[in-house]
Amino acid sequence: MTESQSQEDPKALVEAACKAFEQEFERFAGLVPDSVSPSGMLSGFSLDRAESEQRALAELRTRHLGKKSALAASKRMIGRVSAEQRGAFGQLVQRNESEITARIAQVEEALTSHIESARTERERIDVTLPGRRPRRGHLHPITMLRERIEDIFVALGYVIEDGREVETDFYNFDALNIPQNHPARAAQDTFYTSDGFALRSQTSTVQIHAMQRRGAPLRMIAPGRVFRRDTPDPTHNPMFFQVEGLCVDRGISMSHLKGTVAEFLRQMFGAQTVTRFRPSYFPFTEPSAEFDFSCFKCGGTGCRICKNSGWIELGGSGMVHPNVLRAAGVDPEIYSGFAFGLGIDRMAALMYGLDDIRLLFENDVRFLQQFD
Numbered sequence: 470m471t472e473s474q475s476q477e478d479p480k481a482l483v484e485a486a487c488k489a490f491e492q493e494f495e496r497f498a499g500l501v502p503d504s505v506s507p508s509g510m511l512s513g514f515s516l517d518r519a520e521s522e523q524r525a526l527a528e529l530r531t532r533h534l535g536k537k538s539a540l541a542a543s544k545r546m547i548g549r550v551s552a553e554q555r556g557a558f559g560q561l562v563q564r565n566e567s568e569i570t571a572r573i574a575q576v577e578e579a580l581t582s583h584i585e586s587a588r589t590e591r592e593r594i595d596v597t598l599p600g601r602r603p604r605r606g607h608l609h610p611i612t613m614l615r616e617r618i619e620d621i622f623v624a625l626g627y628v629i630e631d632g633r634e635v636e637t638d639f640y641n642f643d644a645l646n647i648p649q650n651h652p653a654r655a656a657q658d659t660f661y662t663s664d665g666f667a668l669r670s671q672t673s674t675v676q677i678h679a680m681q682r683r684g685a686p687l688r689m690i691a692p693g694r695v696f697r698r699d700t701p702d703p704t705h706n707p708m709f710f711q712v713e714g715l716c717v718d719r720g721i722s723m724s725h726l727k728g729t730v731a732e733f734l735r736q737m738f739g740a741q742t743v744t745r746f747r748p749s750y751f752p753f754t755e756p757s758a759e760f761d762f763s764c765f766k767c768g769g770t771g772c773r774i775c776k777n778s779g780w781i782e783l784g785g786s787g788m789v790h791p792n793v794l795r796a797a798g799v800d801p802e803i804y805s806g807f808a809f810g811l812g813i814d815r816m817a818a819l820m821y822g823l824d825d826i827r828l829l830f831e832n833d834v835r836f837l838q839q840f841d
C-alpha cells in the first residue's frame with residue numbers, strides 16, 4: 470500500500486503494518502519464555518545461533534521501527550488526517566508503536582540473557598581441576614649406571630674426578646707410555662682438533678692430572694665421555710662412556726686389584742658373582758690383565774647373553790707402569806698402583822639386553838622412557 474492510497478484510509482495502513490510485523494515476528498515469538506516453556510526455545514540454542522538471531526532481530530527492528538518503516542510513515546500521517554480523526558488515529562499509531570517496541574524488547578531481553586550466560590558458560594574454568602603437569606623426565610640409563618658405579622667406589626673410599634674432553638698429546642698418549650708410533654695416535658683412530666689437540670680416547674687423562682695435582686697416595690675413579698674414530702655399528706659408537714679406576718699407595722699389588730674388581734662386580738651383579746683375570750697387554754700397565762665375570766643371567770652355565778661361555782668380558786686392568794707414575798710426578802720407587810677401565814655403555818647394553826648400543830645415543834624418548 471502506498472502513502473497516497475493510505476491517505477484515503479490511514480487506518481488500513483496501520484493495520485497492514487501490524488500484519489506485516491506479526492508475520493515477520495512469528496519466528497521470534499517462541500524465543501520468549503512463557504508458562505509452557507519457562508526457559509523458552511532458546512535453551513537449546515548455541516551461542517552462535519543466538520547471536521545470529523540477535524542480528525536478525527536488529528534488522529527486523531530497523532524494518533519495522535526505523536525511518537523507512539510503515540510505522541514512521543503512519544506517524545508522519547498523523548498531522549495530515551482530518552482534525553476529528555486525528556486523536557483516535559494518533560492513539561492507534563502510538564499503541565502500534567508501543568506494541569512492536571515491547572515485543573521486540575522481550576525477545577531482545579531473552580536473547581541477551583541467553584547469550585550472556587552462554588558466554589559465561591564457555592569461559593568458565595573449574596579452578597579445582599588438577600593442573601596439567603609437564604611430564605617428569607628421568608636420568609639417562611647411562612647416568613643411572615654411572616651413579617651406581619660411583620656409589621660403590623665412593624663406599625670403598627675412592628674420590629670421583631672429572632676433567633676436560635679436549636687434551637694435549639701429553640695427557641692422552643705420552644704420559645700413558647703410549648709409544649710415538651702407536652696406531653692409537655694416528656688420525657685414523659683419534660679425533661684431532663685443527664690446532665692439534667686430541668679428543669681424549671680414555672679417561673686416564675683425568676687420572677694423570679689428578680696424580681699431578683693430588684700426589685700419592687690416591688684412590689680415584691674417572692667416569693666420562695671418550696672419543697674414538699670408529700664407524701658406528703651395533704657395538705661401536707665414536708663417542709662412548711668409560712670409567713677408569715686408579716689406586717696408588719705404598720705396597721699396592723695385583724691382589725689389591727683383583728680384590729677390588731671382584732668386590733665391585735659382586736656389588737654390581739650379586740654376591741655369587743665370580744671374577745677371572747686373563748693375561749693381556751696395555752702400554753700403561755705391567756703386568757696387564759683383562760677381567761671377566763660369571764654371567765649374571767645364567768650364573769655360568771651358558772646362555773645367549775654370555776654366548777654360551779658362562780663368562781662376560783668387561784674391561785682391562787693392570788699394575789700402573791712405572792713410566793706412567795713417573796710422568797705424573799709419582800715416584801715408582803716408593804709407590805705402586807693398579808688401574809682398570811671399563812665401558813659404561815657396553816655394560817648398560819649387557820644389563821638391559823640391548824642389541825645395539827647406538828640406541829643409547831639416539832635420544833628417542835620412546836626408548837629412553839622404558840628406563841623410568
Ligand code: 2NL
Nearest residue numbers: 673676753784785786808809810811
Ligand atoms: C679397557 C682397558 C684400561 C687402564 C685402563 C690406566 C690408567 C692410568 C694408568 C694405567 Cl692413569 N692404566 N687405565 C689400565 C688398564 C686398562 O682400560 O678395556 N677399557 C675400556
